[in-house]
Amino acid sequence: MNASTVLIVSTTLLLGGMLPFWPGPVTLAAAASATVPGEPINKACPMSGNMLEEVAATREFKGQSVGFCCPGCGKTWDKKTDDARMVLLAKYAPEAVAVFEAAEKAAAKPAAPNAQPETAASATATVKPDPVNKICPIMESEVDKDAPTRQFKGVTIGFCCPGCDRKWDRQSDEKKIAMLVKFAPEAITAIAAAAKAAPKPDASMSQPDAAALAANPAVKVARAYMAACGKADAAALNALFLNKGRATVSENASDEGTWETYRDHHLMPELKEMPGFAMTVTKEDVQTFGATSIVRQIGSFTVPDPANKDLTKKYLAAATYVVVDDGGTPKIAHLHWSSRAEKKDGGAAAAKSPDAGHEHDHK
Numbered sequence: 001m002n003a004s005t006v007l008i009v010s011t012t013l014l015l016g017g018m019l020p021f022w023p024g025p026v027t028l029a030a031a032a033s034a035t036v037p038g039e040p041i042n043k044a045c046p047m048s049g050n051m052l053e054e055v056a057a058t059r060e061f062k063g064q065s066v067g068f069c070c071p072g073c074g075k076t077w078d079k080k081t082d083d084a085r086m087v088l089l090a091k092y093a094p095e096a097v098a099v100f101e102a103a104e105k106a107a108a109k110p111a112a113p114n115a116q117p118e119t120a121a122s123a124t125a126t127v128k129p130d131p132v133n134k135i136c137p138i139m140e141s142e143v144d145k146d147a148p149t150r151q152f153k154g155v156t157i158g159f160c161c162p163g164c165d166r167k168w169d170r171q172s173d174e175k176k177i178a179m180l181v182k183f184a185p186e187a188i189t190a191i192a193a194a195a196k197a198a199p200k201p202d203a204s205m206s207q208p209d210a211a212a213l214a215a216n217p218a219v220k221v222a223r224a225y226m227a228a229c230g231k232a233d234a235a236a237l238n239a240l241f242l243n244k245g246r247a248t249v250s251e252n253a254s255d256e257g258t259w260e261t262y263r264d265h266h267l268m269p270e271l272k273e274m275p276g277f278a279m280t281v282t283k284e285d286v287q288t289f290g291a292t293s294i295v296r297q298i299g300s301f302t303v304p305d306p307a308n309k310d311l312t313k314k315y316l317a318a319a320t321y322v323v324v325d326d327g328g329t330p331k332i333a334h335l336h337w338s339s340r341a342e343k344k345d346g347g348a349a350a351a352k353s354p355d356a357g358h359e360h361d362h363k
Helices: 011-017 028-034 071-078 082-092 094-108 120-126 164-169 173-183 185-197 210-215 217-231 234-238 259-273
Strands: 057-061 064-068 149-152 155-158 248-251 254-258 280-289 292-305 308-326 329-341
Touching: 057 071, 064 071, 064 094, 082 094, 149 164, 155 185, 173 185, 173 280, 173 292, 173 308, 173 329, 185 248, 185 292, 185 308, 185 329, 210 217, 210 280, 217 234, 217 280, 217 292, 217 308, 217 329, 234 259, 248 259, 254 259, 259 329
Parallel strands: 248 329
Antiparallel strands: 057 064, 149 155, 248 254, 280 292, 292 308, 308 329
């Protein structure tokens, strides 16, 4: 649970920082006229920088086709955020960025007076939400974007092939949650986010009172986790998770592997550097699906400033726990931790400290 800084930086600033890599100016008119429908808009692979003498794989991105020098580069691309993808294109294929800008400019123009309105059928046909999971929860294979999908608790679940969707339909909600916890924990995080964003008709009913929340077994586990972190108590932490590699951890949407791996290589070494770690929780809630519960904690913590031992840095953080029943005992099956440095008044977020507790730079 390190404090990896997830900074949402505007694409404009990111691209501005990459300008030295641009080989030359690309006008919007030239970009628009140079594209051929269905063909990649980039001349170099955005992952390796190699020229695309032969296109080995393609991906759809912002309505355009992006080419890659090998299938592996396409798979690595799939793991990147949209902002990171734009940075890569700006570095290796600026002509592709110009195409996107041209498309956005064209979309911003008002429709012609005699233009035909889009029908409901055509609008429906062009909108297909992307699955929130990377692995099929039925067959454990990579999700195929052309395979059928299903809506589940406010998100889109993808599958590797036709047929898996029908098998999914036959499962109970509790079983579906269990499969996602095991094979696609990122989907659990998305479900929690969707529940948070959903409108609440009666705010007074959106969360149990403090006493009921404190008595909830899953919430007790989440609070025990924070307490054990404060004491750097490995034994107490182990007792809260499914054992033998059955529990997983994600950090800022990055897969950290099993609990044991995360504990040994990330959490415990960093807690030793910041004794008495404590997160101030400002919001806490729980959702229950049969024997599975999702607990969210939002708050902040401070760590010593490595540049000045007399100062501290404040981080905003959120923890999501998937708690399941393990032989009558609630245990954490998946933990997702995210954090970022608190922004200074009128300025950018504080620089990240690689030694700060719960912060680890993923590349």
